[in-house]
Amino acid sequence: MTHSHNFPLDRWYVAGFDWEVGDAPLGRTFLDRPVVLFRDAAGKVAALEDRCCHRALPLSCGRVEDGALRCGYHGLLFAADGQCIDVPGQGKIPAKARVAPYPVAVVDQVVWIWMASQPGGQPDCEPPRVPAHADPRYRFKGGAFHYRAPYQLIHDNLLDLSHVGYVHTKTIGGNARVHMEAPTNVGADGEHVRVVRHMKASQPPATYTAAWPFKGLIDRWQEIDFHVSHLQIFTGAVDAGAEPIDNPERGGFHMRGFHGITPETATTSHYFWTMAASSHPDQPDNLDTVHQQTADTFEEDREIIEAQWRNMQRFAQPPMVDIHVDAGANRARRVIALLNEGATR
Known part of the structure; x- marks a missing residue:
C-alpha cells in the first residue's frame, strides 16, 4: 500500500482505549496503515500490520488463540512480534512468514501506537500521560x-x-x-x-x-x-x-x-x-x-x-x-x- 506522507511521523498516536481491546482482534487504519490490535499471552495489547503474508487476508478477520493471531483464511498463526509460529499441515515455517509489528504502549488506559517513518523504527520517547x-x-x-x-x-x-x-x-x-x-x-x-x-x-x-x-x-x-x-x-x-x-x-x-x-x-x-x-x-x-x-x-x-x-x-x-x-x-x-x-x- 502507498502511504500518505501528509502526517508527522516518528511519534505516538492514539490507537484507542485499553477497554476496547478484548477477546477478538480489532482492525483499524492509522495514517493510511491498516493495523490489527489484540492481546498477547500476557494480556498486553499488541499491534501488527493487518495483512497475512500468505494470501493478504486482513488478520482482523481471524481470531486470537492463546495470545497469538490466527489468520481466518488458511490458519497461519502469528505471535505478537509478527513471527509466524504455526502453518497448519506443514512442519516447516517459511523464513519470510512474518508480518510487521508496531510498538504499542498503554498509559492511563490510552492505547498508543508508534508510527515510524522507516520500517522497524522504534520509539525514542515515552507515550504522553493523561x-x-x-x-x-x-x-x-x-x-x-x-x-x-x-x-x-x-x-x-x-x-x-x-x-x-x-x-x-x-x-x-x-x-x-x-x-x-x-x-x-x-x-x-x-x-x-x-x-x-x-x-x-x-x-x-x-x-x-x-x-x-x-x-x-x-x-x-x-x-x-x-x-x-x-x-x-x-x-x-x-x-x-x-x-x-x-x-x-x-x-x-x-x-x-x-x-x-x-x-x-x-x-x-x-x-x-x-x-x-x-x-x-x-x-x-x-x-x-x-x-x-x-x-x-x-x-x-x-x-x-x-x-x-x-x-x-x-x-x-x-x-x-x-x-x-x-x-x-x-x-x-x-x-x-x-x-x-x-x-x-
Missing part, C-alpha cells in the same frame, strides 16, 4: 467517533472554542457573543500550542448547571493544550467573583477533556475522547450526565465538521478568510506544516 485519568479528584468516561473529514479540521474546531455559543446551545454553549469576545491568549513552544480564554460573569450553560450548584453568574475558563497527536482541554467555572480563575488550585466545577485525533486517511479520522469531571459533595454523582452531554456535544461537532468538509469539496476549496478566533488553529497548522516540510527534505 494526568486526569489517574487523579482521585476526577472520574472519567470516554468514547470514539469516526469522522469523514481530515484530522486538521478537528484540530481547528478544538482550538477555537468561540463556536460553542452557536453550535452547542443545548449543552456547553452560553451567550454566543460572550464566547466570541472572550479575551484570548495564544502561545507556542516548539510543537506545543496553548490557548487560554476567560469569560467572566457569564451565564452558566446546561451541562454546568446540571453538574454543579452555581449561585448565579459564573467566571469561566478554557485552557487548550495542543500537541500533534492529541489535545488536552481544561474547562470549568466558579461562582462569579468567588476566586481568581488563573489560580492553578482554583475550586469550582472542573472538566478535563482528552482528545486523541488520529488520521485514518487523508480525508477520514479517528477521534478518541474522554472527559474527567469533578463532583460537588452535595450533588448526585454527575459522571453519566457529563459523559452523555459531552458525547452529545462532540456529535454536534462531528456533524458541523463533516458538513464543512463536504462543502469544501463542493466549492473546490477557494481561499478562506481568517478572523480573530483563528489564531490558535493557524498556529497549530503551522506546526504540522513545518514537521511535514522537514520530513520531505
Whole structure:
C-alpha cells in the first residue's frame, strides 16, 4: 500500500482505549496503515500490520488463540512480534512468514501506537500521560467517533472554542457573543500550542448547571493544550467573583477533556475522547450526565465538521478568510506544516 506522507511521523498516536481491546482482534487504519490490535499471552495489547503474508487476508478477520493471531483464511498463526509460529499441515515455517509489528504502549488506559517513518523504527520517547485519568479528584468516561473529514479540521474546531455559543446551545454553549469576545491568549513552544480564554460573569450553560450548584453568574475558563497527536482541554467555572480563575488550585466545577485525533486517511479520522469531571459533595454523582452531554456535544461537532468538509469539496476549496478566533488553529497548522516540510527534505 502507498502511504500518505501528509502526517508527522516518528511519534505516538492514539490507537484507542485499553477497554476496547478484548477477546477478538480489532482492525483499524492509522495514517493510511491498516493495523490489527489484540492481546498477547500476557494480556498486553499488541499491534501488527493487518495483512497475512500468505494470501493478504486482513488478520482482523481471524481470531486470537492463546495470545497469538490466527489468520481466518488458511490458519497461519502469528505471535505478537509478527513471527509466524504455526502453518497448519506443514512442519516447516517459511523464513519470510512474518508480518510487521508496531510498538504499542498503554498509559492511563490510552492505547498508543508508534508510527515510524522507516520500517522497524522504534520509539525514542515515552507515550504522553493523561494526568486526569489517574487523579482521585476526577472520574472519567470516554468514547470514539469516526469522522469523514481530515484530522486538521478537528484540530481547528478544538482550538477555537468561540463556536460553542452557536453550535452547542443545548449543552456547553452560553451567550454566543460572550464566547466570541472572550479575551484570548495564544502561545507556542516548539510543537506545543496553548490557548487560554476567560469569560467572566457569564451565564452558566446546561451541562454546568446540571453538574454543579452555581449561585448565579459564573467566571469561566478554557485552557487548550495542543500537541500533534492529541489535545488536552481544561474547562470549568466558579461562582462569579468567588476566586481568581488563573489560580492553578482554583475550586469550582472542573472538566478535563482528552482528545486523541488520529488520521485514518487523508480525508477520514479517528477521534478518541474522554472527559474527567469533578463532583460537588452535595450533588448526585454527575459522571453519566457529563459523559452523555459531552458525547452529545462532540456529535454536534462531528456533524458541523463533516458538513464543512463536504462543502469544501463542493466549492473546490477557494481561499478562506481568517478572523480573530483563528489564531490558535493557524498556529497549530503551522506546526504540522513545518514537521511535514522537514520530513520531505
